[in-house]
Amino acid sequence: MATEVIWMRVGDQDDYHEFDTLEDAAQYLADFYQLERISRYKKYGVCAEGFAGQNYISLYWGVPDPGDGSAEATRELTDQEIEEINESLESCADCG
Numbered sequence: 001m002a003t004e005v006i007w008m009r010v011g012d013q014d015d016y017h018e019f020d021t022l023e024d025a026a027q028y029l030a031d032f033y034q035l036e037r038i039s040r041y042k043k044y045g046v047c048a049e050g051f052a053g054q055n056y057i058s059l060y061w062g063v064p065d066p067g068d069g070s071a072e073a074t075r076e077l078t079d080q081e082i083e084e085i086n087e088s089l090e091s092c093a094d095c096g
Helices: 021-035 080-096
Strands: 006-011 017-019 039-042 045-047 057-062 073-076
Touching: 006 021, 006 045, 017 021, 039 080
Parallel strands: none
Antiparallel strands: 006 017, 006 057, 039 045, 045 057, 057 073
16 A cells, blocks of 8 residues: 555545546546646645636645545645646647
């Protein structure tokens, strides 16, 4: 089992989703929201087209879900990790 996972909640209306890799998180953003790029907004969040201000995207490393639905943070994504997501989003756009 992974010691850390990526937690994401897209905007105010979404639930938290758990991902094992940055690429999986990027694929979700591309498939369901057709996003092409994200940028850091807060310590544990990013913004993108349609998701800014208080309707931002929560995105951070955390502990795997212990079964109670919690999405406990362990650390923020680095700038390099955000760039890796953007590279994956770009790849997804090129394939679409």
